[in-house]
Amino acid sequence: MDLRLKSFEEYKSAYKSSVENPDAFWDGIAKQFKWIKPYDKVCEWDFRKPDVKWFVGGKVNITENALDVHLQERPDQTAILWEPNEVNEPALEISYKELYHKVCRFANALKKQGIQKGDRVVLYMPMVPELAIACLACARIGAIHSVVFAGFSAKAMADRINDASAKMVITADELRRGDKRLNIKEIVDTALEECASVERVIVYQSKGEKHNWHEGRDLSWDEAEEGCSDDCAAEPMDSEDMLFILYTSGSTGKPKGVVHTHGGYMVYATYSFQNVFQYEPGDIYWCTADIGWITGHSYIVYGPLISGATTMMFEGIPSYPDPGRFWKVCEKHKVNQFYTAPTAIRALMGCGNEFVEGYDLSSLKVLGTVGEPINEEAWEWYHKMVGKENCPIVDTWWQTETGGIMISGLGDHSPQKPTFAGYPLPGIQPVIKNDKGETIEENGFEGLLCIQHPWPSVIRTTYGNHERCKQVYFSAFDNCYFTGDGAKRDENGMYRIIGRVDDVINVSGHRFGTAEIEDAINQHPEVIESAVVGFPHEVKGQGIYAFVIGSSNIHEEGLEKAVRAIVEEMIGKIARPDHIQIVDGLPKTRSGKIMRRILRKIVANEADQLGDTSTLLDPEVVDKLIDGVKT
Ligand code: PRX
Numbered sequence: 001m002d003l004r005l006k007s008f009e010e011y012k013s014a015y016k017s018s019v020e021n022p023d024a025f026w027d028g029i030a031k032q033f034k035w036i037k038p039y040d041k042v043c044e045w046d047f048r049k050p051d052v053k054w055f056v057g058g059k060v061n062i063t064e065n066a067l068d069v070h071l072q073e074r075p076d077q078t079a080i081l082w083e084p085n086e087v088n089e090p091a092l093e094i095s096y097k098e099l100y101h102k103v104c105r106f107a108n109a110l111k112k113q114g115i116q117k118g119d120r121v122v123l124y125m126p127m128v129p130e131l132a133i134a135c136l137a138c139a140r141i142g143a144i145h146s147v148v149f150a151g152f153s154a155k156a157m158a159d160r161i162n163d164a165s166a167k168m169v170i171t172a173d174e175l176r177r178g179d180k181r182l183n184i185k186e187i188v189d190t191a192l193e194e195c196a197s198v199e200r201v202i203v204y205q206s207k208g209e210k211h212n213w214h215e216g217r218d219l220s221w222d223e224a225e226e227g228c229s230d231d232c233a234a235e236p237m238d239s240e241d242m243l244f245i246l247y248t249s250g251s252t253g254k255p256k257g258v259v260h261t262h263g264g265y266m267v268y269a270t271y272s273f274q275n276v277f278q279y280e281p282g283d284i285y286w287c288t289a290d291i292g293w294i295t296g297h298s299y300i301v302y303g304p305l306i307s308g309a310t311t312m313m314f315e316g317i318p319s320y321p322d323p324g325r326f327w328k329v330c331e332k333h334k335v336n337q338f339y340t341a342p343t344a345i346r347a348l349m350g351c352g353n354e355f356v357e358g359y360d361l362s363s364l365k366v367l368g369t370v371g372e373p374i375n376e377e378a379w380e381w382y383h384k385m386v387g388k389e390n391c392p393i394v395d396t397w398w399q400t401e402t403g404g405i406m407i408s409g410l411g412d413h414s415p416q417k418p419t420f421a422g423y424p425l426p427g428i429q430p431v432i433k434n435d436k437g438e439t440i441e442e443n444g445f446e447g448l449l450c451i452q453h454p455w456p457s458v459i460r461t462t463y464g465n466h467e468r469c470k471q472v473y474f475s476a477f478d479n480c481y482f483t484g485d486g487a488k489r490d491e492n493g494m495y496r497i498i499g500r501v502d503d504v505i506n507v508s509g510h511r512f513g514t515a516e517i518e519d520a521i522n523q524h525p526e527v528i529e530s531a532v533v534g535f536p537h538e539v540k541g542q543g544i545y546a547f548v549i550g551s552s553n554i555h556e557e558g559l560e561k562a563v564r565a566i567v568e569e570m571i572g573k574i575a576r577p578d579h580i581q582i583v584d585g586l587p588k589t590r591s592g593k594i595m596r597r598i599l600r601k602i603v604a605n606e607a608d609q610l611g612d613t614s615t616l617l618d619p620e621v622v623d624k625l626i627d628g629v630k631t
Contacts, residue, residue, distance in 0.1 A: 054264035061234035066305035085316035101230035106137040108228035117142030142235035149292025154190035178320035239263025251503040257463030264456030273303030278411030323351035339368035371509025379418040403457025449487035505534030520570035535603035543578035
């Protein structure tokens, strides 16, 4: 199935028809997939509820499109190319035929353990092929997977398991990341002390140890598969049946479970993959993300596999054993498309050119970035040092909620401009609004980025709380999806993403709600109040800055340590504040609201531009904060 647009002219014409007649446009694409029963209608929608349905009445299973359809044409082609953490271990090649059988066998194992269509299964795994296999096996039988990034704490996992009432957890005995080794089964054990819904835990044993085994609950991967056939008919799913839940942070409350469905997600992840990366048969494609994030779901697993691509999975980290690892792997496997995050590019750039220079990167055709704005310096370095000025850079803007890339260049077909994501993909209708909800038609103005017509992989709901989905995404502006991002169009209509306009911060491409981190900090008995804001960070994009008021029972150093520890316990190491400033007071309005705008200015070293401070209850507080600011 070749869905690629092959020139900018073709893109423009496709874009035009996608706006003039979205149903006909998507029908032309969707009918190229394998449907168990064809759909009756392309799209039904009402953003106000929100109620969005794509490929209505159709029956489909995404795994038939990712596996079965390739058995005739490319059974022996490598589907997953796995590069282990350790350089001296061989890479693993899993062909489409092998992948099909591995998925079927594990799907049967899940069934044997009582997992049925609609059941939720949480995956807490290292970046090993079994993670992709487990996702596909769930989808095969109609179970809903929810991958929790294996950097989240036991408490964060427990919250996600409980929110989804998951019946099963799949994990591993060991996670390897660089020179670190972590027994993640132990973390699952701790999480499950709070989770009554989980009946079974399947443990992928790379080390083979049965650590703290709960008889009757824990089962090794091999034991689970014993006696299971390696053929398993795909469960016919309604287009709108849930495929997965993926938790992501918002500006209020606990992370929410973003829901994607079989039909629409399948079509959009595939269409966007082929077009953005201009994947050609035989290419080796590498996305360095973890499957714990949406990027891994859409652009390691589903989009590439449905396209019949060879998709690489990397277990390690960019700096191990040295900061040349990415380029070493690109050379070794002759990678053609390489997709990573600006934070990785900045970190590697800081390590010096000598780590790139020695490698043959001539196989590279397309470079991509995702997750946060890329600054010009990093863009130029990537373009010159990695792409040797021969590769287009696709700066892909999208979100967990959008399921797929929304604004981006398409391979080398589109004009490029550093720090601009570019043009919307066909089917995507962005608009920029002002605070009053009016659409800004003219180019050159900054505003709030919204999307005004559904696309097949738009978020359907937030698991267990549809009202929240409505409030967060569909209520700010009438009949529009609100992204939470600020954006600007240049004179040619190219989009530049400015960043979040809500209380979400983006640390190394990972999203956290400031409220979520404050909630964690406030759990500490010696904390009276806290306020968390993001600050500009050279490598991470944004860093986490916490202002904390402590009780008189604890000294400053002890409190700082305690704050770091509680964030690690409640969310995970990835959310630990970079700076903690212990303070006596926070800038508040007369009605008691913390003026975050002021805190953001202080931590950005822009205290000379505080703006209007006349509503402050106690202006002296601000001077004290400025005096003690940490950088
Ligand atoms: O602020 C935008 C930023 O990341 C947010 C989405 O985060 P998440 O759901 O975790 O998904 C990340 C991977 C798709 C967006 O609201 N963002 C993502 N890509 C870009 C970006 N900001 C600027 N440029 C991008 N290319």
